[in-house]
Amino acid sequence: MIEVSGLVKVYGTNVALDNISFTAGEREIVGFLGPNGAGKSTCMNIMTGYLSSNAGTVKIGGVDISEKPDEAKKLIGFLPEQPPVYGDMTVIEYLDFVYELKGCKYNRKKHLDEVCKVTRISDVKKRLIKNLSKGYRQRVGIAQALVGNPKVLIFDEPTVGLDPKQIIEVRNLIRTLGREHTVILSTHILSEVQSVADRIIIINEGKLLADEKTENINRTINESSRYMVKICGPQREVLEALKSVSGVTHAEVSSEREKDSYTYHVESESGYDMRKNLFFAMAEKQWPVIAIEEESVSLEDVFIRLTDSKSSDLKAKGGKR
Amino acid sequence: MQAIYKREMRSYFTTPTGYIFAAVFLCASGFLFALCTLQMQTSDVSAYFQFLMYAYIIVIPLLTMKSFAEEKKNGTEQLLLTSPVSLTSMVLAKFLAAFTMFVGTLLVSSLAMAVLGLYSEPNWARVIGCTVGILLVGICFIAIGLFVSSLTDNQFVAAIGTIALLAGLVVVAIINGLIDNYFLRLVLDWISIYSRYMNFTYGIFDIASAVYYVSICVVFLFLTVRVYEKRRLA
Numbered sequence: 211m212i213e214v215s216g217l218v219k220v221y222g223t224n225v226a227l228d229n230i231s232f233t234a235g236e237r238e239i240v241g242f243l244g245p246n247g248a249g250k251s252t253c254m255n256i257m258t259g260y261l262s263s264n265a266g267t268v269k270i271g272g273v274d275i276s277e278k279p280d281e282a283k284k285l286i287g288f289l290p291e292q293p294p295v296y297g298d299m300t301v302i303e304y305l306d307f308v309y310e311l312k313g314c315k316y317n318r319k320k321h322l323d324e325v326c327k328v329t330r331i332s333d334v335k336k337r338l339i340k341n342l343s344k345g346y347r348q349r350v351g352i353a354q355a356l357v358g359n360p361k362v363l364i365f366d367e368p369t370v371g372l373d374p375k376q377i378i379e380v381r382n383l384i385r386t387l388g389r390e391h392t393v394i395l396s397t398h399i400l401s402e403v404q405s406v407a408d409r410i411i412i413i414n415e416g417k418l419l420a421d422e423k424t425e426n427i428n429r430t431i432n433e434s435s436r437y438m439v440k441i442c443g444p445q446r447e448v449l450e451a452l453k454s455v456s457g458v459t460h461a462e463v464s465s466e467r468e469k470d471s472y473t474y475h476v477e478s479e480s481g482y483d484m485r486k487n488l489f490f491a492m493a494e495k496q497w498p499v500i501a502i503e504e505e506s507v508s509l510e511d512v513f514i515r516l517t518d519s520k521s522s523d524l525k526a527k528g529g530k531r
Numbered sequence: 532m533q534a535i536y537k538r539e540m541r542s543y544f545t546t547p548t549g550y551i552f553a554a555v556f557l558c559a560s561g562f563l564f565a566l567c568t569l570q571m572q573t574s575d576v577s578a579y580f581q582f583l584m585y586a587y588i589i590v591i592p593l594l595t596m597k598s599f600a601e602e603k604k605n606g607t608e609q610l611l612l613t614s615p616v617s618l619t620s621m622v623l624a625k626f627l628a629a630f631t632m633f634v635g636t637l638l639v640s641s642l643a644m645a646v647l648g649l650y651s652e653p654n655w656a657r658v659i660g661c662t663v664g665i666l667l668v669g670i671c672f673i674a675i676g677l678f679v680s681s682l683t684d685n686q687f688v689a690a691i692g693t694i695a696l697l698a699g700l701v702v703v704a705i706i707n708g709l710i711d712n713y714f715l716r717l718v719l720d721w722i723s724i725y726s727r728y729m730n731f732t733y734g735i736f737d738i739a740s741a742v743y744y745v746s747i748c749v750v751f752l753f754l755t756v757r758v759y760e761k762r763r764l765a
Binding site for chain 2: 284
């Protein structure tokens with residue numbers, strides 16, 4: 211449904227996108243993951259025809275967006291970072307405007323009612339958009355993208371600025387939409403793409419780091435597990451003991467400390483649960499373990515692991531970086 | 532294109548913009564009419580129309596300042612630019628909406644001419660000539676205003692920029708009288724919006740001037756389209 215190949219975008223001397231290529235099939239949810247300023251928005255803006263690229267092509271449903279923009283744009287529903295809504299219009303007036311703008315030919319009332327129902331904005335239809343909360347505005351933005359039932363939906367950071375309940379609602383909505391549309395969403399929150407997307411594309415500094423199925427990414431992330439452990443006992447000796455526990459690959463002292471306990475970060479081999487070993491080893495020495503907590507993996511960790519694995523792959527193939 | 536035109540027209544009436552424009556326009560024209568014809572006890576309207584052009588320097592930017600600047604600021608231009616509508620139709624729709632507002636208000640202000648006709652016998656050829664002239668100047672100014680509005684995301688900057696540009700174009704005519712160099716005068720005279728307008732106020736329908744105004748309008752609308760094209764490539 212979407213074919214992006216060799217996209218390059220340069221702003222002055224700053225390379226915003228460096229040879230990005232990927233594809234997305236029908237009814238697939240693809241998550242764009244990367245920190246702020248990674249090039250996610252630039253890429254999405256090029257895919258929707260808002261910006262042009264210095265090199266490379268974008269094809270939506272086989273139509274090149276730079277050659278036949280009007281035809282390609284008809285296939286896309288786009289929600290930019292800031293929902294493109296007019297405060298001086300009511301929700302239904304606005305959707306009516308978008309309907310005409312996109313030149314749709316459905317039963318207007320039925321179609322717009324359906325869009326409102328899916329995005330759950332039917333109860334605010336007659337209110338001015340400027341009086342709506344951020345969450346509702348975001349949903350009006352999503353509704354706008356759905357008008358005309360486009361095959362491809364592109365959402366740029368759809369959950370930014372929403373409260374936790376709204377975030378869950380929007381994620382559920384995206385999952386539902388993915389059953390009938392090709393959805394591309396961008397985010398800088400790892401758990402978000404993990405919970406929504408079928409495939410994850412990781413971008414950093416304009417470069418594509420990974421393009422993998424979500425379960426494969428999860429596997430990479432979970433290859434080694436990190437734990438936060440609190441132990442009462444003499445710091446140096448405890449650390450030595452931790453390092454010698456079977457299954458532990460790395461241990462270090464954290465700056466955090468309570469009255470008589472120190473906190474340690476411990477990493478273990480992939481797929482090996484060393485927590486019992488650790489407990490018995492400490493029990494033997496009479497150093498009480500007062501907490502073991504699994505540490506969540508941050509986006510930075512993922513980047514480090516992916517870049518590390520990439521460079522080691524290259525080294526293994528005898529390539530140069 | 533129709534959708535954008537309709538939305539634009541609606542926004543003139545659902546926000547204060549349209550009302551402020553109409554109010555300032557009608558106040559200025561009413562005041563000038565009273566000053567130039569009623570006070571002077573004359574049915575000659577050329578002075579009124581000459582001054583009306585100066586008033587446009589302030590009035591027209593009120594109409595055009597938010598056209599593109601506001602869209603950019605609110606991020607709604609992303610909706611317009613990613614929808615299956617060409618840049619030319621987008622710019623034309625905005626222009627036509629501003630033009631409709633302008634013509635509507637101009638017609639209301641022309642009631643003054645009807646009043647004049649009731650109590651005296653004005654030279655109708657001159658009245659019509661002047662009205663056509665001011666209409667042409669109007670479309671020219673609107674196109675310039677839209678162009679400046681497309682350059683910024685701040686309405687205020689757009690307004691001030693347009694006023695400066697329009698005032699500059701009119702000042703060219705005034706400087707013209709002070710220059711000795713014949714060729715420079717010829718060139719300045721040629722580009723001056725003001726001096727071409729004078730023919731209309733004398734009751735002469737000058738086809739060359741009409742073409743000139745329409746061309747200026749087209750050039751600035753084209754430049755507005757180019758601004759958007761360039762931004763896409765940036």
